[in-house]
Amino acid sequence: MIISNLSSAEEIATEMGQASDATERATQRSINKADRTTLTVNHQAQSANELAKELTQSFNQVFLQTIRNIRLTAEDFERTDSELQNQFSTGLSSSPLFEDAITYQRAKNG
Secondary structure, eight states, rough: EEEOOOOHHHHHHHHHHHHHHHHHHHHSSSSOOTOOOOOHHHHHHHHHHHHHHHHHHEEEEEHHHHHHHHHHHHHHHHHHHHHHHHHHHHHHOHHHHHHHHHHHHHHHOO
């Protein structure tokens, strides 16, 4: 029998969502800038910080899409598993081979 585990996928997606929330909170924090300095290195550091923040936000958007995809895929597997289980149950119960197996089991048990 084919069995998917929707609850495990949901649990993992929830944990990933919590990580995404933490990432989002981190990117929304302000960075104290030293505006009164003329040091080139300070301006370069500010630019690097802004770039890192933008990259992290872009990563988080892709990460959120991945979480949605995990949930959708798990739901599709669950639906497909249910459909297959119903087809196997319906198909096997009306099969002559299945009836022969039941007859054999009854004969064996007396």
